[in-house]
Amino acid sequence: MGMTNWSGDFEFRSPARIVFGVGTVERVGEIAKSLGSKTPLIVTDPILHEIGLTEGAEKALRDAGLSVEVFSGIATEPTLESVENAVDAFRSADRDLIVALGGGSTIDSSKSVSLLLVNEGKLTEYHQSRVGTDWTPPRKIEKRGAHIISVPTTAGTGSEVTAGSGVFNPDTGIKGWAGDPILRPSVAICDPELNATMPPNVTANTGADALSQAMECYLVNRFKPTADTLAIKAIEVIGKYLPKAFANGQDIEARSAMLWSATTVGVAFGNGGLIHNHTYSEVLGDVTHLPHGRLLGIMLPHILDFNFPGCHEKLADIARALGEDIDGASTRDAAEMGVIAVNRLLEEIEMDDKLSNYGVTKAQLQTVAERVWAQHGPRSALSPRAFRTFDDVMDLLRQAY
Ligand SMILES: [Fe+2]
Numbered sequence: 054m055g056m057t058n059w060s061g062d063f064e065f066r067s068p069a070r071i072v073f074g075v076g077t078v079e080r081v082g083e084i085a086k087s088l089g090s091k092t093p094l095i096v097t098d099p100i101l102h103e104i105g106l107t108e109g110a111e112k113a114l115r116d117a118g119l120s121v122e123v124f125s126g127i128a129t130e131p132t133l134e135s136v137e138n139a140v141d142a143f144r145s146a147d148r149d150l151i152v153a154l155g156g157g158s159t160i161d162s163s164k165s166v167s168l169l170l171v172n173e174g175k176l177t178e179y180h181q182s183r184v185g186t187d188w189t190p191p192r193k194i195e196k197r198g199a200h201i202i203s204v205p206t207t208a209g210t211g212s213e214v215t216a217g218s219g220v221f222n223p224d225t226g227i228k229g230w231a232g233d234p235i236l237r238p239s240v241a242i243c244d245p246e247l248n249a250t251m252p253p254n255v256t257a258n259t260g261a262d263a264l265s266q267a268m269e270c271y272l273v274n275r276f277k278p279t280a281d282t283l284a285i286k287a288i289e290v291i292g293k294y295l296p297k298a299f300a301n302g303q304d305i306e307a308r309s310a311m312l313w314s315a316t317t318v319g320v321a322f323g324n325g326g327l328i329h330n331h332t333y334s335e336v337l338g339d340v341t342h343l344p345h346g347r348l349l350g351i352m353l354p355h356i357l358d359f360n361f362p363g364c365h366e367k368l369a370d371i372a373r374a375l376g377e378d379i380d381g382a383s384t385r386d387a388a389e390m391g392v393i394a395v396n397r398l399l400e401e402i403e404m405d406d407k408l409s410n411y412g413v414t415k416a417q418l419q420t421v422a423e424r425v426w427a428q429h430g431p432r433s434a435l436s437p438r439a440f441r442t443f444d445d446v447m448d449l450l451r452q453a454y
Contacts, residue, residue: 061276063278063279065277065279066234066323068241068320072084074245077243080113081152081204082116082118083117085119086117088150092146092150093120094122094146095107097125098156098158101155103125106206106247106250107123124143127158130158130221132221132223136165139163144170152204155207156205157262160213161218163238164218165218166198168236178192179193183229184427184428185430188431190231204242205315207315208260208316209261211263211266211317211322213241213319214238215237218231218232218236226339227339245309249308254403256299256302257404258344260295260346261349261350263291263295263314264295264353264395264398265330265349266319267285267287267291267322268357270322270325272328272437273328273435275325277324280321280324285374288371288375289374292376292398294314298311326435329440330352332428332429332432333421333449339424350406351404353395354399355453356449360438362437364388369391372390372391377394421450425440425446425450426443
């Protein structure tokens with residue numbers, strides 16, 4: 054962080070309690086009890102339930118003397134309906150705590166379930182407007198719902214420690230975002246063994262999410278030394294271990310390193326923010342339904358090219374974090390080495406950088422560009438290089454096509 058000016062001010066919110074390590078899922082009973090629970094509900098998706106990934110948590114909760122129920126109806130792309138079904142399951146079975154066991158979709162859904170248990174109105178009223186420069190939702194979240202213990206089975210979104218919840222509204226075709234510290238899980242149990250079932254393409258997608266979130270957070274123009282320290286260390290660890298986790302999913306050390314990275318990046322960007330790789334990939338996700346992390350991996354090289362003129366020093370830091378020998382290089386040359394190192398890492402996990410190779414159509418680009426342009430303001434203000442015209446948004450998309 055060579056260029057940090059130490060005279061700035063910042064705010065850093067501490068994350069949830071994090072319990073990390075192989076076998077820690079066995080502590081879920083004791084932890085649920087410590088939160089006052091007698092009747093926890095495990096919230097998960099049908100596949101994880103079917104392959105038995107919830108069994109360890111179920112047993113641990115039962116062994117602690119708690120009454121356990123499982124709701125396994127979370128959709129891969131969480132919808133208002135699957136959230137409402139989980140709310141009904143929670144109420145009808147008289148539950149008092151949520152164990153959110155799964156990927157980002159499951160943990161995000163659980164936050165919205167907790168929200169709806171105690172706050173009035175519809176979930177969509179709590180969603181950010183994502184238009185213009187003021188994203189304030191129509192309604193503020195007033196009350197804290199049931200405690201959530203998050204148990205991530207992927208290493209990517211960081212949802213296990215963040216305060217945001219994205220849920221898709223099929224009526225509008227838009228994933229809406231609710232966010233408030235009230236939504237943050239109370240405890241994150243990060244057990245790397247639960248990540249070992251991820252197939253290589255999911256490891257790549259979720260790993261690209263962690264990488265992009267770390268890089269976007271680091272590139273945000275804001276004084277945030279604590280978030281930056283976490284983000285740059287995570288970039289270093291992801292650079293070393295994402296290819297290993299991709300090559301061999303049973304490599305528990307690599308799974309552990311990636312899970313630490315993803316969770317740490319969640320803490321970082323929850324404080325530092327994100328830039329336009331997420332704007333594009335969120336909108337592209339709504340329009341194409343390709344996985345969030347895959348879209349981030351496709352777009353990241355193009356986002357870096359666009360922002361390059363505004364962030365030589367930070368890209369040089371990233372080069373060093375990714376193991377490049379930048380001693381003696383000019384800052385600009387070191388920045389180029391950083392971009393090359395990121396692209397090489399993405400190639401190693403078999404990320405293609407062209408949207409057209411994933412079935413995206415030219416007609417979809419126009420829709421995506423219009424929606425990105427409509428909401429670019431807040432993130433442009435924090436980016437190394439802002440979008441000034443609609444053509445900036447469209448040109449970048451064309452380059453990625
Ligand atoms: Fe993300």
